[in-house]
């Protein structure tokens with residue numbers, strides 16, 4: 096697979112369609128269980144609100160962030176977007192069993208979506224940045240800006256390579272070698288889980304993405320979680 100081919104949306108969609116039956120358990124193991132805590136932490140820069148605000152979770156997967164979102168914004172109108180039919184199938188079950196079908200699920204590619212402009216108070220996205228190349232991140236930044244209301248806020252987080260050399264080696268070994276074995280044990284395909292490491296290896300951390308969001312005129316702050324094992328940025332759509 097040529098390097099750029101791994102960012103082809105059809106390739107990414109097929110990858111997640113195939114991984115859907117083992118993704119949630121793997122995600123937990125990949126981050127040593129930290130991903131659950133991180134999904135709560137990355138919402139902290141966004142002020143809690145009981146108002147009927149509009150929130151969208153981009154690249155929602157199976158709805159892993161929904162519990163944390165509903166705790167922070169209990170009265171929000173909540174939309175969740177993903178382009179993988181299989182991931183959304185699991186999300187649909189979760190919506191029915193735990194969320195009283197309150198969440199509006201949308202199956203669209205965020206890079207060519209039909210979401211309304213100036214509409215959302217909050218845009219969030221957990222662990223979805225790594226499967227985009229730099230040009231696609233710029234499109235994502237422009238789309239985030241377009242769909243946010245003026246004054247609207249956003250927060251993104253992604254698994255990253257820590258800056259500490261020893262931690263980086265250990266984490267790299269874990270993600271590249273150990274995780275594919277877990278993938279196999281949990282009935283996933285080790286090759287698919289090796290791909291997650293390939294994406295993380297190229298992604299490094301959220302700094303480039305943050306710069307691209309800045310470059311389209313959004314105001315951002317960088318944030319590191321647990322010695323850089325995850326990084327992200329949050330911010331606001333300012334006037335103009």
Ligand SMILES: C[S@@+](CC[C@H](N)C(=O)[O-])C[C@H]1O[C@@H](n2cnc3c(N)ncnc32)[C@H](O)[C@@H]1O
Pocket residue numbers: 104107108111112122134153154155156157158159160176177178179182203204205206220221222223226
């Ligand atoms: C690593 S999962 C993250 C899922 C979830 N947000 C979480 O916290 O675990 C990334 C998700 O992004 C979706 N995705 C990737 N590229 C996309 C795109 N261009 N448009 C919509 N969804 C996309 C995939 O289908 C997958 O479900």
